[in-house]
Amino acid sequence: MKIQLNARNRAHHFDAAPADKILYAGLSQAIGLPYECGSGTCGTCKARLLSGEIDDAWPDAPGRKYFKHADDFLMCQCSARGDVSVEVASFVEDFDPGVCVPAAIKGRIRSSQMLTHDVIDLHIDIDTPMDFDAGQFVLIRVPGIAGYRGWSMVNYERGARSLQFVVKNKPGGKLSEWLFSSSAPESRDGAEVELFGPLGSATFYPSIAKNILCIAGGSGIAGMMAILARAAGENYFAEHSGNVFFGVRSMKDAFYLDVLSRLRAQCGDKLHVMVALSDGAASAADQAAYPLLAFDTGFVHLAAERHMQGRYQGLRAYLAGPTPAVDASVRMLLMSRVSSDNIRYDKFS
Ligand SMILES: Cc1cc2nc3c(=O)[nH]c(=O)nc-3n(C[C@H](O)[C@H](O)[C@H](O)COP(=O)(O)OP(=O)(O)OC[C@H]3O[C@@H](n4cnc5c(N)ncnc54)[C@H](O)[C@@H]3O)c2cc1C
Numbered sequence: 001m002k003i004q005l006n007a008r009n010r011a012h013h014f015d016a017a018p019a020d021k022i023l024y025a026g027l028s029q030a031i032g033l034p035y036e037c038g039s040g041t042c043g044t045c046k047a048r049l050l051s052g053e054i055d056d057a058w059p060d061a062p063g064r065k066y067f068k069h070a071d072d073f074l075m076c077q078c079s080a081r082g083d084v085s086v087e088v089a090s091f092v093e094d095f096d097p098g099v100c101v102p103a104a105i106k107g108r109i110r111s112s113q114m115l116t117h118d119v120i121d122l123h124i125d126i127d128t129p130m131d132f133d134a135g136q137f138v139l140i141r142v143p144g145i146a147g148y149r150g151w152s153m154v155n156y157e158r159g160a161r162s163l164q165f166v167v168k169n170k171p172g173g174k175l176s177e178w179l180f181s182s183s184a185p186e187s188r189d190g191a192e193v194e195l196f197g198p199l200g201s202a203t204f205y206p207s208i209a210k211n212i213l214c215i216a217g218g219s220g221i222a223g224m225m226a227i228l229a230r231a232a233g234e235n236y237f238a239e240h241s242g243n244v245f246f247g248v249r250s251m252k253d254a255f256y257l258d259v260l261s262r263l264r265a266q267c268g269d270k271l272h273v274m275v276a277l278s279d280g281a282a283s284a285a286d287q288a289a290y291p292l293l294a295f296d297t298g299f300v301h302l303a304a305e306r307h308m309q310g311r312y313q314g315l316r317a318y319l320a321g322p323t324p325a326v327d328a329s330v331r332m333l334l335m336s337r338v339s340s341d342n343i344r345y346d347k348f349s
């Protein structure tokens with residue numbers, strides 16, 4: 001099938017196999033189509049059908065609430081039945097050279113392990129080596145469950161054969177029920193999954209040469225771990241500061257504190273890591289167990305606001321986690337005069 005996509009700046013032409021979602025077909029041919037979640041909720045991939053016919057895999061997708069016209073559709077949910085012509089309201093460029101081009105690949109859950117009562121550490125071995133940047137995510141699909149889910153990589157490497165994730169249980173969620181319903185999550189080990197990626201622009205490269213601010217809610221810490229691993233590996237915090245705010249409800253919801261402590265020890269005083277507990281203060285024993293980490297109470301964006309005052313110059317912010325936490329953090333940063341191009345986020349919508 002031939003897809004003609006008219007953007008504000010120019011037309012793009014690409015092919016799509018039957019049942020291929022138009023968004024994934026374009027991205028896998030290095031065309032920078034607009035998207036955020038890649039999975040039907042944000043509405044960013046909205047396009048308008050000019051000619052031809054499409055199939056919609058998820059007619060109830062929440063992202064449809066942004067539609068203004070009967071011919072609007074979500075490129076991440078729709079495939080072409082034959083040749084189609086569509087238009088999007090934004091500028092669309094080809095990928096810059098060196099950007100990792102996403103592809104559909106297959107994988108198998110290698111191991112899973114509970115990190116807290118509702119967060120799992122999960123490794124997936126993949127059939128084809130994947131290049132990705134620190135801070136990116138993939139879409140995952142499990143046979144028998146409709147649609148893809150975004151999961152952010154904890155590890156960072158080129159030519160990766162294995163991807164590491166932290167996944168939080170969403171009560172009532174379909175994939176969550178599949179992953180967490182058994183008393184032994186490792187019963188999913190060996191299960192086959194489909195992936196599409198890498199995706200996302202909340203990426204870190206040492207060449208940005210800016211101070212880093214990371215604000216993560218819960219499993220939003222995943223991509224931050226990749227960013228910190230890359231920065232630590234390149235001795236980035238010898239020159240630039242890093243401030244990490246990790247928000248969880250209470251200490252029973254916290255994880256990776258040992259890894260964060262080790263990174264703090266490795267990188268020195270320019271890296272500052274604070275755990276913000278929204279349901280109450282850390283005990284003296286908890287603080288003594290993690291002497292290199294700081295603790296505060298309250299929502300994570302408010303902890304960041306308190307501790308970052310006057311320190312927003314020359315900064316790139318990375319935000320990830322539940323939508324309300326990311327939205328509140330974006331508002332706080334804009335009010336603090338951080339420019340929108342220095343605010344990168346993934347909303348776990
Ligand atoms: C960019 C991004 C990165 C993310 N990274 C992480 C992470 O690192 N760790 C983590 O725990 N969570 C992450 N999430 C959230 C995660 O993708 C899931 O939303 C969450 O795990 C709950 O999935 P669920 O199936 O249990 O819930 P559900 O409510 O059943 O589904 C959640 C999502 O699945 C998709 N979906 C549901 N039904 C359909 C359908 N019928 N057809 C098509 N699609 C459907 C939709 O996108 C929906 O929002 C991320 C989300 C995004 C957008």
Ligand code: FES
Nearest residue numbers: 038042043063076
């Ligand atoms: S990218 Fe399609 S709805 Fe978010």
